[in-house]
Amino acid sequence: MTDKKPNLDDFVPKAGEAKGPYSAGDFSADLDYSGDAAADGTTLDDIDTQPMYINIGPTHPATHGTFRVYCKLDGERIKKAAVDIGYLHRGFEKIVEHRKYNQVIPYTDRLNYCSGLVNNIGFCKAVERMLGIEVPERTQVIRVILMEIQRIMDHMICVGANIVDIGALTNFWYFFNAREKLNDVLEALTGARLTYSYTRVGGLAWDLPEDFRERVKAALEGIPKAIRDVTGLIKKNRIFLDRSRGVGVIDAEKALSFGWTGPCLRATGYPMDLRKVRPYYHYDQFSFDVPIGANGDVYDRVFVRIAEMEESLRIIYQAIDNVPGGPINVDNKDIVLPAKDEVHNTMEGLINHFKLVIEGVKPPPGRIYDSIEAPNGELGFYIISDGTGQPYRIKVRPPCFYLMNTLKYLIEGAMVADIVAILAGLNIIAGELDR
Amino acid sequence: MANSEQQKHDSLVERVSARLGARVLETDRSYGDLVFVVEKAAVHEVLSYLKNDEKFDLLLDIAGVDCVKLPEYRERFELEYILYATGKDHRVRVRVPVPEFALDVPTATDLWRAANWAEREAHEMFGFVFTGHPCLKRLITHQQFEGHPLRKDYPVMQGQWCATTSSLEEELEE
Amino acid sequence: MGMKTDTYTKNETGLITTRVDAMINWARKNSLWPLPFGTACCAIEFMSVVSSPFDISRFGAELVRFSPRQADLLLVAGTINYKLAPVLKRIYDQMPEPKYVISMGACASSGGFYDNYATVQGIEQIVPVDVFIPGCPPRPEAILDALLKIQKRIDREPSPKRGVDRRHELAEKPADE
Numbered sequence: 001m002t003d004k005k006p007n008l009d010d011f012v013p014k015a016g017e018a019k020g021p022y023s024a025g026d027f028s029a030d031l032d033y034s035g036d037a038a039a040d041g042t043t044l045d046d047i048d049t050q051p052m053y054i055n056i057g058p059t060h061p062a063t064h065g066t067f068r069v070y071c072k073l074d075g076e077r078i079k080k081a082a083v084d085i086g087y088l089h090r091g092f093e094k095i096v097e098h099r100k101y102n103q104v105i106p107y108t109d110r111l112n113y114c115s116g117l118v119n120n121i122g123f124c125k126a127v128e129r130m131l132g133i134e135v136p137e138r139t140q141v142i143r144v145i146l147m148e149i150q151r152i153m154d155h156m157i158c159v160g161a162n163i164v165d166i167g168a169l170t171n172f173w174y175f176f177n178a179r180e181k182l183n184d185v186l187e188a189l190t191g192a193r194l195t196y197s198y199t200r201v202g203g204l205a206w207d208l209p210e211d212f213r214e215r216v217k218a219a220l221e222g223i224p225k226a227i228r229d230v231t232g233l234i235k236k237n238r239i240f241l242d243r244s245r246g247v248g249v250i251d252a253e254k255a256l257s258f259g260w261t262g263p264c265l266r267a268t269g270y271p272m273d274l275r276k277v278r279p280y281y282h283y284d285q286f287s288f289d290v291p292i293g294a295n296g297d298v299y300d301r302v303f304v305r306i307a308e309m310e311e312s313l314r315i316i317y318q319a320i321d322n323v324p325g326g327p328i329n330v331d332n333k334d335i336v337l338p339a340k341d342e343v344h345n346t347m348e349g350l351i352n353h354f355k356l357v358i359e360g361v362k363p364p365p366g367r368i369y370d371s372i373e374a375p376n377g378e379l380g381f382y383i384i385s386d387g388t389g390q391p392y393r394i395k396v397r398p399p400c401f402y403l404m405n406t407l408k409y410l411i412e413g414a415m416v417a418d419i420v421a422i423l424a425g426l427n428i429i430a431g432e433l434d435r
Numbered sequence: 436m437a438n439s440e441q442q443k444h445d446s447l448v449e450r451v452s453a454r455l456g457a458r459v460l461e462t463d464r465s466y467g468d469l470v471f472v473v474e475k476a477a478v479h480e481v482l483s484y485l486k487n488d489e490k491f492d493l494l495l496d497i498a499g500v501d502c503v504k505l506p507e508y509r510e511r512f513e514l515e516y517i518l519y520a521t522g523k524d525h526r527v528r529v530r531v532p533v534p535e536f537a538l539d540v541p542t543a544t545d546l547w548r549a550a551n552w553a554e555r556e557a558h559e560m561f562g563f564v565f566t567g568h569p570c571l572k573r574l575i576t577h578q579q580f581e582g583h584p585l586r587k588d589y590p591v592m593q594g595q596w597c598a599t600t601s602s603l604e605e606e607l608e609e
Numbered sequence: 610m611g612m613k614t615d616t617y618t619k620n621e622t623g624l625i626t627t628r629v630d631a632m633i634n635w636a637r638k639n640s641l642w643p644l645p646f647g648t649a650c651c652a653i654e655f656m657s658v659v660s661s662p663f664d665i666s667r668f669g670a671e672l673v674r675f676s677p678r679q680a681d682l683l684l685v686a687g688t689i690n691y692k693l694a695p696v697l698k699r700i701y702d703q704m705p706e707p708k709y710v711i712s713m714g715a716c717a718s719s720g721g722f723y724d725n726y727a728t729v730q731g732i733e734q735i736v737p738v739d740v741f742i743p744g745c746p747p748r749p750e751a752i753l754d755a756l757l758k759i760q761k762r763i764d765r766e767p768s769p770k771r772g773v774d775r776r777h778e779l780a781e782k783p784a785d786e
Contacts (some may be wrong), residue, residue, distance in 0.1 A: 018725060058600075058696055059646060059675065066648050069601040082606035086575030087693045088648050091725035093560075094584055094591055106722070113650035129466065157653070176660040183657075193657075194650050194746050256492045256521065259549025270521070277524050365506070365584070368466050368530065369517055371495075380500045382517065386505055395498040405552045431649055434575050571683045576727070577692035584726050594726050 045268065049074055058087045064161065067077040069407070069419060081408050085433055092435040093394060100360030100389045101127055101201050108198060109195040111379075111396060112432040114157045115150035117186075118374045125280070126370035126381040127201045130363040131146045133332060137324045139203050140281040145200070145319050147372075148312040149186065149216070152223065153179050154375035154427075155263075155305040162302055162424035163234060166243050171230040178226040181219040201361050202336045203329030213320055223313060234302075235403025244298040247423035248410045251296060259402030262377025263308060264426060267293035267300035274373035286315045301425040308375075317361060335361050360389025369397075376400060376427050398432040443525045444469040447489065453473045454488075455481060463530075470528040472509075478531050479541040482516065486546045491518040491527065494547035499557040511535040512561060516543070533563065542567040556592070560585040570606055630767060637681075637707070638760040641667040644680035646700065648687030651714040654746040655686050663749035668756050677703040682759065683736070688716035690727045694735055701736040707766070709759050712738045713752060715745045 057068040066087035072080040083094040092111070096104045108123045109116040122144050128135060135143075160175040183193060189212065190196040190205075197352045198205050209215075234240045250260075252270040265272055273290045275283040291307035293300030329336040333352055342349030371380030377399025384393040411419050440605045447469065450461055458477035463470035473481045495517040502508035510532035519526045533540060542565040543550040554565045555574040562583045565571055573580065578601040582589055645655050658665050665671060674680040677700045689697055701710070712732050715721040718741040720730035732738060739762060740755045 025538065058693065059700060065652075068600075068603075070607065072607055080607045082603040084601070084603055084606070086573075086577065087690065087692055087696070088688060089575040090649075090688050091584070091591075091727040091728045094589075094727075095723060095725045098591060113653060157656075165717045173660060176656070179656065180660070180662070193748065194653060223551065254548075257548045258714055259494055259547065259553075261493070272521055344546075352758065366465050367470075367515075368528075369468065379494065380495060380517070382496065382503075384500060393498075393500055395496065397496040401552060402549050405549065443695055580691075587728070591725050594728070594730075597695060600692075600695055 040212040051079060054416075058084075061245055064423060064428055065141060065433070067404070067428070067430060067433070069411075069420070069423075071411075072243050073416065076417075077287045078411050078414060078416065078419070083404060083407050083412050085404060087434065088430040090431075092396065096391060096394050098390065101363075101391060102361065104391065104394070104433055105199065105201075106195065106197045110431050111196050111398070111435065112154070112374060112400075112429045113194060114270065114429060115154040115375050116194060116196045116202065117146045117150045117198060118154075118372065119379065120197060121147055122370075122372040122374065123381055124199045124201050124377050125366060125372060126383055127361070127363060128330075129370050130366065130368045130383060131201070131313075131335060131361070133335065134332045135203050135330055136327050137282075138326045139328045141319055141323050142204065142208065142328070143199070144281050144283065144286070145216070145316055145323070146186075148319075149182055151312045151375045152309050153182055156226075158375075158424075158427040159230070159305050162298075162421070162427075163230070163240070165420045165424045166240060168234065168237075168240065171233060174226045174229050178222045180224055183217045185212075185219045198415070200329075200336070202332065203327075208323075209326050213323075216316070216320055220313060220316065223309070227309060229307060233301075241299070243417070243421055244302065244425075246295075247298045247414065247418050248425060249295060249297045250406070250410065255296070255406075258406045260406070261402075262374070262379070262399050263304045264301055264377070265306045266290065268296035269294060274378060280372065286318050288312075288315050298421050299426040305427075327423060362387060362389050371397065374399060376429065376432070377403070379432075396432075396435055398435065400428045400433045401425070404428055404433055440467065440525075443523065447525070447527065450489070451481075451484070455484060468526070468528065470515075470530055472530045472532070475531055475533055475537075475540060478514075478529070479543070481529060482518075482543055482546055485518060485527065485529070489520065490522055491520045491525075492547075492548045493519040493521055494543070494553070495519050495544075497528075497550060497553040497557055499563060499585070500559040501561060501585065503587050508532070512538065512563070514540060514557065514563065538562055539564045539566050541565070544568060559583065562586070572605065615738065622736075631764075634764050634766055638763040640672075641668075641670040641682045641709075641756070641759070642672050642674045642680045643664040643670050643682040643684045644675065644677055644700070644704070645673055646683060646685045646687075646697065647754060648689065648693065649715070649716065650748065651686035651746045653768070654749060655713070655752065658752050665753065665756070668753065670756055677701075678705065680704060681708050683708060683710045684713055684759060685710065685717045685732055685736075686713040688723060689729045689732050689735070692727075694729055698735050709739045709762070710736055711740045711742065711755050711759065713755070714743045714747055715743060718743065721745060733765065 052073045054071055054073060055068060068084040070080045070082045070084065083316040092107055096107055105120055105123065108119040111119045156175040156179045160172040186196060187193050189209065190198040218309045249288040250268055252268040255265050255268050261272065269292055271290055276290055288311045291304050291311065292406050293304050337356055338349045338352050343353045363385040365385055369380060369382045369385045371378045379399060380397030383391055386392040407423065410422050444464065451459060451471065458481055459471050459473055463472065463474040471481065471522040498515040500513040500515065501511065503511050503512055512533040514531045514533060514537065516529040518529065540563055542554060552574060554568055555571060557563050558565060558571050559576055560583055576584065577597040579597050580595050645652065647655055657663060683701060683704060712718045716723065717732050720728045729735065740758050742751050742755045744751055
């Protein structure tokens with residue numbers, strides 16, 4: 001509950017320490033079976049085997065979304081794999097061309113539905129940059145608090161589901177219980193449980209309630225205990241270590257070539273975090289660290305996320321006591337809806353409201369790309385405006401898409417049971433992957 | 436911070452115009468970003484210069500655009516490569532106008548492996564054909580889908596039923 | 610254990626058979642094994658229903674089974690698009706009778722606000738549905754309410770007839786819930 005710096009030495013293994021029984025060095029499917037020799041020296045090469053083809057998905061246990069991994073197996077090893085996605089393709093990019101900018105916000109909620117507010121904020125940030133406005137200080141700090149709360153919630157789902165797939169079910173309940181308390185706070189603030197749609201272009205939908213600070217602090221009290229419980233169960237657990245150390249190893253250069261960003265890239269040892277490198281919304285004035293892994297395996301990805309949860313706690317405690325006062329929306333009548341008493345009592349307010357609802361916010365014609373550090377990586381929006389109230393084209397840069405691209409190369413050479421551990425460590429959210 | 440970003444843009448524009456002057460049709464500096472508009476034949480040369488010499492090691496995204504309803508445009512389609520140099524914290528975009536009846540573009544998978552799926556998606560949504568791509572098939576729409584949905588002449592509500600899930604033999608051997 | 614004499618099954622109004630029916634229905638309704646066919650955000654809400662405090666195991670439906678051969682309640686949670694439609698149909702066909710389908714959320718019931726080229730506008734076009742739950746996503750209490758409605762529907766089932774789809778019989782009876 002205090003502002004204690006987490007002891008990252010506990011989390012981060014020393015470099016070079018974790019080499020599993022097989023390390024996917026250069027992703028060659030040239031398998032070396034010499035380590036698997038039986039007592040009389042025969043290996044799988046001596047047996048005349050035929051490959052078996054299995055299908056994993058699209059109906060999964062309801063934690064990771066729908067996609068399909070098609071594997072060609074030789075025994076328990078995967079010789080070749082193919083990944084099929086698109087089972088949750090909802091046509092986001094086509095349908096937003098027929099909506100106004102503020103109507104796009106609920107669609108962005110459903111991209112990475114575990115952290116809906118982050119998507120809202122990313123989209124509004126891009127549109128606001130296009131409009132050339134800057135939101136007031138109060139809104140910036142509130143957005144930082146909400147993003148960090150969502151980061152904690154997203155990491156809880158990811159790590160919880162990851163460990164469930166490895167076999168430990170108890171941690172899921174610890175994390176979900178703590179997450180429910182945070183969700184209650186956000187539900188009291190926004191009115192919805194999962195798809196918040198709280199931001200608007202130019203600010204927020206409405207202001208914080210008066211007891212928000214107390215509610216957030218009460219909800220955050222249970223989180224350090226949940227993190228301690230979970231790490232206590234898995235940190236020295238033989239089964240967890242065997243299933244996650246040395247599994248799904250990738251080095252930083254290959255990860256960058258594949259387009260990785262976010263905690264998975266930081267787990268390979270590369271210190272890339274948009275909040276530090278290109279700070280926005282006063283992130284450079286908060287003191288927090290960026291946890292980095294050593295080996296780039298599943299163990300590192302899990303513990304980088306857990307350490308990031310602690311860092312987010314630090315940021316929230318610094319921010320929640322220092323929320324500045326003032327307005328929450330930009331003072332521009334072409335962007336923000338007028339107050340209700342103006343709408344009902346004055347003619348100008350009525351016409352302003354009417355025009356904003358019917359025609360929408362109209363950014364000048366142009367193109368922009370803007371991104372934020374979402375819990376999963378760099379979430380970017382490339383928006384083209386033609387001057388009307390409807391966007392001409394919105395392209396989402398989903399972090400999971402590039403992580404999923406790599407899955408084929410990560411699992412070739414591994415065993416079937418590792419597919420689950422690797423997949424869960426990448427935190428694939430199908431809503432963002434397929435849009 | 437904004438000044439240093441503009442300085443990085445300026446120095447990059449100098450180096451690129453010194454090295455590849457004729458290849459770059461235009462540089463766009465709106466909203467503080469830097470965009471190079473490059474003709475289709477020179478795309479691979481410009482991208483490999485940016486990756487190898489200027490150290491743009493992260494390909495963030497490849498966005499396809501159908502410009503037919505914009506007030507002014509060069510060709511009907513455009514491809515936009517969004518690049519980021521992690522060492523220098525520098526972000527740059529490369530825009531390539533692609534004519535409607537010559538949709539072949541050289542692939543970028545030999546430079547960044549991230550381009551693999553990004554190009555597949557641009558292919559199925561708009562129809563670009565990336566020459567040299569290892570496996571250019573549909574990715575997020577189903578294999579029996581006909582047409583390119585993100586083009587402006589594809590009606591938004593026209594769904595197409597899918598009867599079977601596809602076998603993935605081709606992707607397996609990729 | 611509400612015992613009702615089912616008057617529309619005119620051939621089987623004996624005392625013993627209705628008691629046996631009631632007992633079978635009681636056992637069935639309190640031990641539903643759901644198959645969460647979760648695709649999108651509604652799947653996360655279903656995960657919340659399974660956790661505390663909205664515990665679904667109070668109603669007996671705790672044992673989620675991801676194999677269709679072992680499940681009897683198909684809970685379609687999330688958007689179904691045209692690529693996933695044959696998969697959904699196949700999973701539904703693989704489930705043994707008696708089976709029930711809950712369509713959870715706006716996207717599964719009607720396509721939601723994704724009225725475009727990719728989304729099936731309602732899973733009724735593919736599988737027959739017993740209960741629709743509106744909401745985007747529905748509250749966990751709404752999911753529990755749907756489960757109670759399925760339990761009421763199971764209560765009204767006559768003694769099992771082999772291989773006959775009794776949905777049209779159940780539909781004709783006026784709603785008394």
